[in-house]
Amino acid sequence: MKKIIRLKESDLVKIVKKVINEGFKISKDERLILSDTENFLQVLPLTETASCKYGASTKWCVTGDFSGGNRFKDYKSKGWDVSMVMIKNPEIREVFNTSKFAFNIYNNKFLEIHNDRSHYLDNLEEKSKELGIEDEVKGLVDDYINFMKENRGLGDVVNLPFKS
Numbered sequence: 001m002k003k004i005i006r007l008k009e010s011d012l013v014k015i016v017k018k019v020i021n022e023g024f025k026i027s028k029d030e031r032l033i034l035s036d037t038e039n040f041l042q043v044l045p046l047t048e049t050a051s052c053k054y055g056a057s058t059k060w061c062v063t064g065d066f067s068g069g070n071r072f073k074d075y076k077s078k079g080w081d082v083s084m085v086m087i088k089n090p091e092i093r094e095v096f097n098t099s100k101f102a103f104n105i106y107n108n109k110f111l112e113i114h115n116d117r118s119h120y121l122d123n124l125e126e127k128s129k130e131l132g133i134e135d136e137v138k139g140l141v142d143d144y145i146n147f148m149k150e151n152r153g154l155g156d157v158v159n160l161p162f163k164s
Helices: 009-023 048-054 072-077 090-096 124-131 134-152
Strands: 031-036 040-045 083-087 100-106 110-115
Touching (some): 031 134, 040 048, 040 134, 048 072, 090 124, 100 134
Antiparallel strands (some): 031 040
């Protein structure tokens, strides 16, 4: 006789997250940590495996399993690096309505910010101010932009949030 186990949705989500996190073992040389603050961990994946690990449960084109694969290798071949930011604080996740967001530079001058569903997160500055974490989030942007300028020859970005 087979035993039927009933799970609540929240229990199932926990199990899936655990399997995903344990299923992708990566070494430290597969990613750069750009920022590790009280509320955020910002990682720049250097391998497709790291991109899939840190982007797990998102709809980002560099992490997902899309027809024809994801776009990680295509982005890397063009010198594009996507920074992935994990939100540690549950209250911030709730206000931002996402558990992760990503920075990407488009056309070498426009900063794109996507939530975990790959929609533009265009209220990052407003929500950061509302929560009193504006300086911390501005630091995340600065860390990414500085990395891209120093390592990828990025020019001036025309649409940076948190302008003085």
